[in-house]
Amino acid sequence: MFGLPLLMTMEMWSYGLTLDPVRLTVFLLSGLPLLLGLAVFAGFSRSQGIGHAVIDVFAALAVGFVTSGFLLILIGVIDGTAPLRPAVGQIILQAAPAAMGALLARRQFGADRNDAEKAEARYSGELFLMVAGALFLALNIAPTEETRLIAYRMAPWQAVGLLLLSVGLMHVIVYLAGFAGQEEQGHPFSAFVHFTLAGYGLVLLTGVYVLWLFGALDGHGVLETAKTIVVLGFPGAIGAAAARLLV
Amino acid sequence: MATPSKKKTVGAAKPDAEPGPPVLAWAMGGLGLILLLTCLVVILSQGLGEARPPDIRTRVVEIRAADGQWLAEVEVRNLGGETGAEVQVEGRAGAETASATVDYVPAGGEAAIVLGFTEDPRTDLRLRVAGWIEP
Numbered sequence: 271m272f273g274l275p276l277l278m279t280m281e282m283w284s285y286g287l288t289l290d291p292v293r294l295t296v297f298l299l300s301g302l303p304l305l306l307g308l309a310v311f312a313g314f315s316r317s318q319g320i321g322h323a324v325i326d327v328f329a330a331l332a333v334g335f336v337t338s339g340f341l342l343i344l345i346g347v348i349d350g351t352a353p354l355r356p357a358v359g360q361i362i363l364q365a366a367p368a369a370m371g372a373l374l375a376r377r378q379f380g381a382d383r384n385d386a387e388k389a390e391a392r393y394s395g396e397l398f399l400m401v402a403g404a405l406f407l408a409l410n411i412a413p414t415e416e417t418r419l420i421a422y423r424m425a426p427w428q429a430v431g432l433l434l435l436s437v438g439l440m441h442v443i444v445y446l447a448g449f450a451g452q453e454e455q456g457h458p459f460s461a462f463v464h465f466t467l468a469g470y471g472l473v474l475l476t477g478v479y480v481l482w483l484f485g486a487l488d489g490h491g492v493l494e495t496a497k498t499i500v501v502l503g504f505p506g507a508i509g510a511a512a513a514r515l516l517v
Numbered sequence: 518m519a520t521p522s523k524k525k526t527v528g529a530a531k532p533d534a535e536p537g538p539p540v541l542a543w544a545m546g547g548l549g550l551i552l553l554l555t556c557l558v559v560i561l562s563q564g565l566g567e568a569r570p571p572d573i574r575t576r577v578v579e580i581r582a583a584d585g586q587w588l589a590e591v592e593v594r595n596l597g598g599e600t601g602a603e604v605q606v607e608g609r610a611g612a613e614t615a616s617a618t619v620d621y622v623p624a625g626g627e628a629a630i631v632l633g634f635t636e637d638p639r640t641d642l643r644l645r646v647a648g649w650i651e652p
Contacts, residue, residue: 393542418621422600422652426564433556463546471549474556491625493563494600496556 273338273368281413283347285484286360293483294359300479301366305330308373308402311395326373334369335361367409370402393464400469403513404476404506411505412480421498429497436473436500436507441466443511473506474499563625569598573622575606575644578629587634589615589642595622601649606630609645610638616647 276282309323309330339361342348348357411417424432444465477499481487487495578590593606600623607616615632622628634642 397545415620418623419652422602422621422623426560429560429564430557433553433560437553460542463550464542467547467549467553468542468545469549471545471552474549474552489626489628490623491563491595492559493598493625494623496559496563500556500560 273334273364273371275410276367276413277338277341277364278345279410279413281415282363283342283360285413286363287356289359289363289483290485291359293485294362297483298362298366301369302327304402304405305366305369305373307398308370311398326376327369330369330372330376331365333372334365334367338364338368367406370406396465397468397472399513400510401472401476403509403511404469404473405480405509406513407505407509408477408480408502412477412486412502413484417481417502418486418498421494421501424497424501426493426497429500432504433500436504437466437470440470440473440507440511443508444469469510470503470507473503473510476510477502477506564598571595571599571601571604571622571624571649572597573601573604573646573649575646577642577644580639580642582637587636587638589632589634589638591617591630591632591644592627593619593622593630593646594627595624598624600624600626600652602652604628604649605647606632607645607647608632608634608638608642610634610642611636613638621652622649 305327306323309326310320339348342357342360342364348360421429441462444461478487481498481502486498490498572595574594574596576592576594578592580587580589582588589608591606591608593604595601600621602621604619604622605616606619607614613634613636615634617630617632619628619630
């Protein structure tokens with residue numbers, strides 16, 4: 271379910287063909303700790319230990335690879351005529367987000383969802399979930415041409431407005447979602463610094479990573495780079511803030 | 518330096534609350550603030566002032582023979598303050614004309630194209646930007 275938007279995005283197919291092998295490898299390898307973190311922080315139960323989490327990750331990856339491969343063949347993106355290497359690239363690009371979706375779906379629909387356990391999440395866990403949420407939405411949006419097109423069309427004041435809106439919305443959602451540990455922070459200012467600002471910083475970094483992955487910042491001047499990052503930061507901020515609701 | 522007192526008030530207000538790592542929290546908040554301000558400063562310092570339309574320049578990087586024809590690699594740079602879309606670059610050598618279209622040449626950015634010729638264009642290759650659209 272989480273992989274579908276990407277699966278049916280044309281740009282993702284062509285990135286599978288054209289993406290530099292180094293970036294593809296970085297993508298796959300950096301996905302592993304992320305999935306492991308998801309399995310630990312958001313998985314069924316932390317009492318099952320890290321061993322279970324590792325098994326969960328590889329099971330999710332297997333699900334991701336098999337379903338992406340199967341669906342890409344079924345919708346005719348991969349056919350017998352293409353060489354193997356681009357097809358592998360296409361499947362890798364789809365499999366990691368699909369695996370992420372598989373882990374989240376298990377959490378979402380799983381029977382033993384425990385609210386007490388949820389409240390336990392530590393500060394680093396909260397930050398991690400924000401990165402996961404930002405990454406998920408950013409991955410869905412960054413490959414499309416619209417990301418850069420919007421950045422090109424925006425005047426500087428519009429970019430600044432979007433940035434402020436991202437931070438504002440993020441703060442509102444963070445409050446509504448009731449981040450664990452928020453009450454103990456007490457003071458709204460420290461909550462803003464600890465969750466909203468910290469989270470938005472991570473959203474921007476996540477955006478840089480995703481844009482670099484797809485080569486969307488190659489050959490850009492510093493102004494267009496900043497604008498593109500801010501554009502992707504908007505869905506990223508929403509994703510980061512809402513991640514707590516979803517998981 | 519404010520950190521220890523912070524810990525203390527938190528602990529006093531809610532004794533059974535889980536003590537988060539305030540140092541990490543303030544550090545991450547600070548990092549976020551720095552990144553946010555960097556974006557703001559870059560956008561405001563580079564972007565304000567009078568609008569500068571795309572200023573697109575071309576430069577021949579290399580001309581090489583390949584598979585029975587000549588390929589000219591051309592670098593397209595945009596020195597302006599706005600992005601040009603569907604930038605069409607035309608190269609003439611003798612009686613031949615070759616052209617290529619770049620999807621986007623971002624403001625302050627660059628792109629590379631390759632033009633093909635049957636005759637050696639090394640002596641008389643002339644480049645021109647035929648046109649672009651505003652994105």
